[in-house]
Amino acid sequence: YVFVHAGIDPAGPESTDRGTKLWLRIAPDEPFGYGKLVICGHTPYRSPVEGPDWIDIDTGCGKLAAAPLTALLLPERQILQG
16 A cells, blocks of 8 residues: 555655645546555545545545545455544
8 A cells, every 4th residue: 555645656655756745636537557556635525536546535524514534444445434
């Protein structure tokens, strides 16, 4: 697994600039292409979204009205909200 706020480059976390790690916005069908499952956020959705090689668990807590805090239990890939 790779855990990052926003995203990474296909070359991997060590080769990704700080701006990409903090600010990248992802689209549901775009892979990161790194070869490991990336757990990220920064792009809020009403519920967690799973892409080709990533899971975005940003559900807008603190930004969107009544949005839950979301966590992911691994390796089960179980979504926890509260």
